[in-house]
Amino acid sequence: MKAAFFRKHGGPEAMEYGDYKDPVAAPGQVLVDIHAASVNGADWKVRKGSYAPITDLPYIPGRDFSGVVSAVGEGVTDLKVGDEVFGVCDVGQEQAYAEKIAIKASIVAKKPAGLSHADAAALSLIGLTALVSVEDTLKLKRGETIFISGGAGGVASYAVQLAKHIGARVITSASKGNHDYVRSLGADEVVDYNAVDVAKAVSGCDAAFDTVGGNVTQQAFAVLKSGGRAAFISSGAKAPEPERKDVRSLRPQVGRTRSHLERIAALAVSGAVKPPEIKLFSLAQAAEAHRISEGRHFRGKLVFKVR
Numbered sequence: 455m456k457a458a459f460f461r462k463h464g465g466p467e468a469m470e471y472g473d474y475k476d477p478v479a480a481p482g483q484v485l486v487d488i489h490a491a492s493v494n495g496a497d498w499k500v501r502k503g504s505y506a507p508i509t510d511l512p513y514i515p516g517r518d519f520s521g522v523v524s525a526v527g528e529g530v531t532d533l534k535v536g537d538e539v540f541g542v543c544d545v546g547q548e549q550a551y552a553e554k555i556a557i558k559a560s561i562v563a564k565k566p567a568g569l570s571h572a573d574a575a576a577l578s579l580i581g582l583t584a585l586v587s588v589e590d591t592l593k594l595k596r597g598e599t600i601f602i603s604g605g606a607g608g609v610a611s612y613a614v615q616l617a618k619h620i621g622a623r624v625i626t627s628a629s630k631g632n633h634d635y636v637r638s639l640g641a642d643e644v645v646d647y648n649a650v651d652v653a654k655a656v657s658g659c660d661a662a663f664d665t666v667g668g669n670v671t672q673q674a675f676a677v678l679k680s681g682g683r684a685a686f687i688s689s690g691a692k693a694p695e696p697e698r699k700d701v702r703s704l705r706p707q708v709g710r711t712r713s714h715l716e717r718i719a720a721l722a723v724s725g726a727v728k729p730p731e732i733k734l735f736s737l738a739q740a741a742e743a744h745r746i747s748e749g750r751h752f753r754g755k756l757v758f759k760v761r
């Protein structure tokens with residue numbers, strides 16, 4: 455099969471496109487012919503070596519995909535050849551920047567017919583992360599106000615729509631050029647983080663969801679009312695320490711479950727959460743896609759059209 459991979463950690467130019475050994479479905483797995491795979495913030499961090507160094511090289515990154523089952527491993531009874539499926543790779547597996555992937559059947563879900571492969575791939579990891587963060591971890595309720603940092607990004611664009619669907623009021627931060635976009639997702643209030651100090655401009659929130667990290671982390675605590683709670687997905691494996699003591703800091707544990715994927719599918723089919731704006735690439739353009747993702751100022755999702 456063809457795949458995009460790297461042979462050593464490095465810059466975007468480390469991404470290569472070429473031949474790679476075909477995977478095989480082990481017991482409990484399905485083999486999927488990938489039609490689309492998406493780029494996530496984690497992919498370039500993996501390529502750079504920001505996480506644990508990878509020794510099993512060459513390495514195919516990529517955490518989510520959509521495609522068609524082409525073989526089933528022993529013991530798989532709930533999926534069959536020809537089923538359209540989408541999903542998020544198991545923690546520590548990756549390998550979605552490829553024409554084929556072998557993956558545990560229990561963590562993929564059927565793709566709704568009305569959703570394109572590109573949209574399903576784009577929604578998978580961002581949807582899973584937003585659902586676990588906003589619903590399972592922050593337990594956001596109707597009538598509450600949530601601050602979501604970086605509303606134009608992948609996870610945040612899903613979270614803004616999800617929070618509106620729950621019935622919350624949404625305040626988000628974005629650069630000026632993305633204000634119309636985040637308003638189109640449903641944001642009630644948008645703060646230009648380049649023009650104002652978000653920590654001073656926003657206050658009284660019940661919840662905050664930080665998808666940016668770095669110096670934005672303390673911003674998420676600052677906007678909370680006393681007793682508020684904040685969740686962080688870009689500040690390391692542990693919940694960051696707040697500078698104030700009257701708020702809670704939470705680190706969502708983003709596991710892999712079919713039920714979350716089915717919720718993503720249902721929210722997409724009902725129109726409650728629309729797919730983000732998508733820019734398409736071929737796998738051979740992986741280096742360029744990583745350059746844009748690493749720049750961190752695009753909006754929506756970058757998606758590989760594999761077939």
Ligand SMILES: NC(=O)c1ccc[n+]([C@@H]2O[C@H](COP(=O)([O-])OP(=O)(O)OC[C@H]3O[C@@H](n4cnc5c(N)ncnc54)[C@H](OP(=O)(O)O)[C@@H]3O)[C@@H](O)[C@H]2O)c1
Pocket residue numbers: 493494495496579580583603604605606607608609610627628629630632647665666667670687688708747750751752753754
């Ligand atoms: N399991 C997990 O824990 C998990 C899962 C998924 C993602 N993540 C992490 O979550 C983070 C977000 O991922 P993603 O793929 O959604 O990100 P992304 O799409 O790469 O985010 C890019 C967006 O960030 C915005 N941005 C950059 N700096 C900002 C700032 N100072 N204030 C406000 N917005 C800012 C940009 O908007 P503007 O152009 O408007 O500046 C841009 O639209 C990444 O660090 C990723 O590794 C963790």
